[in-house]
Amino acid sequence: MSTKRTKMAVLMLGGVLLVAGCGNDKKEEAEAIGSSASNKLPMAITASIYDRGSVPTEEGTYESNRWTKWMNEQSGVEVKWTPIPRNQEADKFNVLVASGQAPELITSYDRNLLSRFVSQGVAQPIDEYIEKYSTSYKEYIQQHPELKPFVTFNGQTYAIASMRNTQAATMIWIRQDWLDKLGLKAPTTVDELIEVAKAFRDGDPDGNGVNDTTAIAMSNAYSAIIDDLFMARGGEWFIEDGQATLSFFTDRYKKALTLRQTLYSEGLVDKEYVTDKNWARQKQLWITGKAGILFDTYNNGPSADFYNSQPDAKLTPLPPLSTEFGKNGYQKEVPNYLLTIFNKDMKNPEAAMKFVDWMLDKGWYNLSYGMEGTHYELKDNVPVTLDSDKLKKEVSYASEYRIVHQQTLTPEFLLARAGSDPVDQMVQQAIGEAITVAQSTEYRKDFPYTPAVDAFTDVSGQFQKKWDEIVTKVTMTPDLDAEWGVAQIRSEWEKLDGSSIEAKVQEWYEQNKADFN
Known part of the structure; x- marks a missing residue:
């Protein structure tokens, strides 16, 4: 009886092992088939x-x-x-x-x-x-x-x-030759910028005997640069006395809004810029020598079109300007x-x-x-450009496809790339100088990236449309002031349950601030 039971147990165990083995075989076979199917997917x-x-x-x-x-x-x-x-x-x-x-x-x-x-x-x-x-x-x-x-x-x-x-982003460009002609020094403060702009408006810096110059041309970077001067970029969060605070609700933003209104009311900017949706008119003012200051990016002031139109122009990136709140650097992009x-x-x-x-x-x-x-x-080992016009036409748009890259831009590299082309040399020299200027002063950014708070993301687009409308209205209406504008922005913010969002952003900040460095 004992021997028979032993033989039976052995047979049963063998059957279990056989089934298990078959199961493993089938599993491996299924995995192989799955892997094979994966490999057959179109690349x-x-x-x-x-x-x-x-x-x-x-x-x-x-x-x-x-x-x-x-x-x-x-x-x-x-x-x-x-x-x-x-x-x-x-x-x-x-x-x-x-x-x-x-x-x-x-x-x-x-x-x-x-x-x-x-x-x-x-x-x-x-x-x-x-x-x-x-x-x-x-x-x-x-x-x-x-x-x-x-x-x-x-x-x-x-x-x-x-x-x-490069982490360089925005930049104020200025015509050094216009400064020289009018006997002016480059502005170092916002107040001095206004005075230089008035001189560019009234002093016939292009020498054609006609009062037809606009002091300041711009791009979509204009608003950001104005706000950044006062460390109050629109729609960004700052830490004020330990509290997460939207830029609009700081005293600094009121000053930025006031400057925007001053530049418009004094005719120091082109009054049609509000309807210049693709900035084509602004670009034309700059390229044709009808503006002496440009609010744009670090690499968009100097160009072949600019120097071909203004061969005697001397262009320089303007170091960051001081305000009553101190000096803020130009925007530095995140890594x-x-x-x-x-x-x-x-x-x-x-x-x-x-x-x-x-x-x-x-x-x-x-x-x-x-x-x-x-x-x-x-x-x-430097890719020297053979034809800048051909490069601009056939290659400039291609960089958009670079999901990842390993390009590093330095002033030395940019100048070396220009080769013997004198116009491209001027362009790259100026861009290299802008990179150096952008690195010279720290840029205030309390949050490395926008707080990951869904409630804020959900209303951001709607809120931006409202604040854009209010800012434009204040800018163009002399009877309104920054206090009124900020009060209107606050009202729109509260309609979107802003106080609740502020509490959620504060909570997110407390949870994540240790990782900001």
């Missing part, structure tokens, strides 16, 4: 691209041009691009997400927008994909730990980040450039990571400088 993705209207007609469109075709050929990944208007990105993305038509790679400068997509479940964590499919980006993010806070949500990685080529999330509906994450790695290894270089022998030649 194709869809991705967003900022549409700034800068692709020349003869070059094609943002969806199809020489560079989209080149990327598909060289990367081994077919990418279908979805253009997103830069000034409408939140609305456009929201529509695409709601309709289930959002691209698989969603790229934005706005971390708060992406944070919202994370909280809504639109985005997915990508740590596993980086570990499994990436080599270059995995190493890159380890080499740039300053980027990690911008891609981390709830302890997980939700985005691909790219470093900036990251673009942030890219993976849509939860992405079909082939391996293809996405392959494209990111290729872009980091090879793609970014040509998208920055063009093709060797056509757009540049290498001299001492």
